[in-house]
Structure formats: structure tokens, C-alpha cells
Amino acid sequence: MPARRLQPSREFHVVVLGAGGVGKSCLTAQFVHNEWVESYDPTIEDSYRTQLQVDGRQVVLEILDTAGTEQFVAMRDLYMKTGQGFLLVFSITSQASLDEIASLRDEIIRIKDDESVPIVIVGNKADLEENRQVPRARGFSVSQRWEAPYYESSARTRTNVEECFIDLCRQMLRREDEGGAEDSPTHKPEHSAYDSHKRRRRRRLRDGQRCVVL
Numbered sequence: 004m005p006a007r008r009l010q011p012s013r014e015f016h017v018v019v020l021g022a023g024g025v026g027k028s029c030l031t032a033q034f035v036h037n038e039w040v041e042s043y044d045p046t047i048e049d050s051y052r053t054q055l056q057v058d059g060r061q062v063v064l065e066i067l068d069t070a071g072t073e074q075f076v077a078m079r080d081l082y083m084k085t086g087q088g089f090l091l092v093f094s095i096t097s098q099a100s101l102d103e104i105a106s107l108r109d110e111i112i113r114i115k116d117d118e119s120v121p122i123v124i125v126g127n128k129a130d131l132e133e134n135r136q137v138p139r140a141r142g143f144s145v146s147q148r149w150e151a152p153y154y155e156s157s158a159r160t161r162t163n164v165e166e167c168f169i170d171l172c173r174q175m176l177r178r179e180d181e182g183g184a185e186d187s188p189t190h191k192p193e194h195s196a197y198d199s200h201k202r203r204r205r206r207r208l209r210d211g212q213r214c215v216v217l
């Protein structure tokens with residue numbers, strides 16, 4: 004049998020954005036480590052590197068889990084610039100968190116000067132149906148308006164967690180195939196938020212703000 008040639012892997016920078024407490028860290032932890040985190044420990048910035056196969060192609064993802072809490076937003080411009088794909092996460096239990104991703108999307112488009120940047124809209128905490136504030140139809144109407152896929156996920160039950168990341172990978176691969184990715188690994192940005200901040204920093208807030216579930 005002829006030896007199969009190994010395809011070179013593509014490397015993409017993914018940024019997970021959304022309001023504080025919507026489940027960005029839990030989604031990322033489920034995707035990367037298959038683990039569920041019950042406690043709430045507000046993130047400053049965490050980065051993860053993981054490898055996966057998407058439609059038979061090797062993909063390396065550098066995932067930046069960002070701070071949702073207002074006091075840590077200073078880094079946003081930089082990682083919006085260097086990110087190639089964005090998971091915009093809200094909680095289906097909070098209308099305000101949906102409003103927040105609308106302004107985040109505006110900011111991404113402004114900073115990247117690109118309307119067709121790969122985005123996946125994630126309505127997390129779908130297991131909390133009894134606390135739902137955002138009707139599913141509202142999520143889908145946002146999705147249609149933005150021409151971006153919408154998933155309802157639960158980091159707790161691992162529902163649609165992989166699907167969100169894989170969809171984003173497909174969008175980034177498609178874009179690269181079409182020659183539209185300005186930040187492919189061969190054209191690495193000179194000033195990368197990922198290189199200079201490749202560290203895992205989590206800090207507990209000192210004011211006892213914990214175990215907040217939206």
C-alpha cells in the first residue's frame with residue numbers, strides 16, 4: 004500500500020469573547036481538556052494550544068480565553084487584531100450578554116476592517132432552559148443578520164462544544180484556501196498577543212465575587 008502523505012498542519016489563532024460569567028473558560032476547558040469546571044474564577048487571560056483533525060486536515064489551534072469582566076478589557080484591541088476566528092459567547096439566561104456580543108462584533112469588524120471575519124455565535128448554558136431569557140429564535144435571527152452560524156451549547160453537558168470550534172475551524176480553513184487569511188502561519192503577525200502573552204494567568208478577585216451563575 005502506498006504510504007499516505009501527511010498533510011502539513013494549519014495553525015490558527017482563535018479568540019473566545021463574551022461578557023463575564025457566560026462560560027467562556029468552561030467551554031474552552033471542555034473542548035481542550037474534556038473537563039467541567041463548576042466554580043467561577045474570573046479570567047484575566049488564558050491561552051491554550053490544541054490539535055485536532057477537521058475533515059481529514061490537521062489543525063493546530065491557539066485559543067485565547069479572554070476576560071469578560073470590564074476591568075480586564077485593555078488587551079482587546081490587540082487580540083482582535085491578531086485573532087483569525089472568534090467565538091462570540093453569550094448566555095441564553097442573559098439578554099444583556101447577547102447585547103454585549105453585538106458590540107464586540109462591531110469592534111472586531113472595525114479593528115480588522117473586515118466584515119467577513121470567521122465568527123461563531125454561541126448561546127451557552129443551554130442546560131438552564133428554565134432560566135432562558137434569550138429565545139432560540141432571537142439567536143437565529145442574529146445569526147441570519149450577521150451571516151454567522153449559531154449554536155446553543157452547554158459546557159456543563161458538553162453539548163455542541165466541539166461543534167462550535169470545528170465550525171470555526173472550517174470557516175478559517177475555507178478562508179485560507181480562498182487566500183483570504185492575512186494571518187496564516189506563514190504570514191505570522193509581527194506583534195502577536197499570543198506570543199507575548201503565552202501564559203496562563205488566572206487570578207481570583209479579592210472581593211469574594213465567586214460562584215456567579217448568570
Ligand SMILES: Nc1nc2c(ncn2[C@@H]2O[C@H](COP(=O)(O)OP(=O)(O)OP(=O)(O)O)[C@@H](O)[C@H]2O)c(=O)[nH]1
Pocket residue numbers: 021022023024025026027028029030040041042043044045046047069070071072127128129130131156157158159160214215216217
Ligand atoms: N449550568 C451551566 N453553568 C455554566 C455553563 N458554563 C459555565 N457555567 C458556569 O458559569 C460560571 C462562569 O463560567 P466561566 O467559564 O468561568 O465564565 P467566563 O465567561 O469565562 O467568565 P469570565 O472569566 O469572568 O469572563 C461558572 O460557575 C460555571 O460553572 C453551562 O453551560 N451551564
